[in-house]
Amino acid sequence: MNFENLRDLMIENRTVRRFNQSRAVDYDILVKLVELTRCCPSGRNAQPLRYRLVTSTEEKAKVFPLLKWAGYFKDWDGPSEGERPTAYIVQCLDTAFGSNCLCDDGLQLEAITLGMHTMGLGGCIIKAFNVVELSRVLELNEQYVPRYVPRYVLALGYPAEKVKIEEMSGSPDADFKYFRTPDGIHHVPKRPLSELILPHR
């Protein structure tokens, strides 16, 4: 794989929040995605992250109401029936190895989402969810032993929406909020490269 292939993959790999709910994601696919995280860099090489995989109809129905979607869309409560995620990958910290994981969480989520895109899947990394309830409904822990703490929920499935990158101006007060147009397309403004690089003074 060369640099250009990888860059194209990263540009194409957009967050999606609406899915083809009639097309299931196999449990084995989730396992393959988690396998990508195995060799990611890890702070102190402790490798403290674990994954709870959710594919059953029953569990999905318990997980979905605990998630908050697209904070900027005040009049949208998340995907409606028919376009909901068909699987969840719940990233948990094994607190036996400490109370933080440095940047392991993002390193691994990038690996997983890139892997998803190569398989035609899409998804959304969600931080706004009810941690206590999620731990409870997924029975992450033995009673009185709160070892595994969910950090991110990756909602996924086969995409049923179009997402388009928009060029942001480099002005300091440029609006970075994503938005949706009447044609249903989700637009994501991204900063210009020049803004990402700090000057040599």
Added chain:
Amino acid sequence: MNFENLRDLMIENRTVRRFNQSRAVDYDILVKLVELTRCCPSGRNAQPLRYRLVTSTEEKAKVFPLLKWAGYFKDWDGPSEGERPTAYIVQCLDTAFGSNCLCDDGLQLEAITLGMHTMGLGGCIIKAFNVVELSRVLELNEQYVPRYVPRYVLALGYPAEKVKIEEMSGSPDADFKYFRTPDGIHHVPKRPLSELILPHR
């Protein structure tokens, strides 16, 4: 690019700490690497991370002494002259957008390190460094305006060491510390896939 190509890239993409110091990394290559971060997912789409690129001999000499290397190697202070990094990418948080970046840091560092590998580069994500001194020597901020805070230093260059993944046992007290053998090879134990997936109770 298919899933297997991506998986192979991730397996091959090992952290390295010793470099061919005689082979420079062009500034333009660092810019291409930062460009990969532009389209990464971002919490609230705020995109608060910025990069300071270091390639000059003078600045590299100032950055190197501020870094701590390979915490498990008590008798190794880091790469010696001749095998030091030939560039640094300093990831900074623009605190104008808040005091944290969720997992944007890791998402972007994974993108950059994968890109590095496609170009034959290697590196090490470093969290243990003198934040105040680094900010000072790189003049990250205007006087009295501490806006940009360095979060990670990615030391990079063309690799001059071999790194090998070792299979860890799934036992709870298995040793996860990396180690170096007399032949100079750096060994990194990685947990078995089975350990990464939490059971359904």
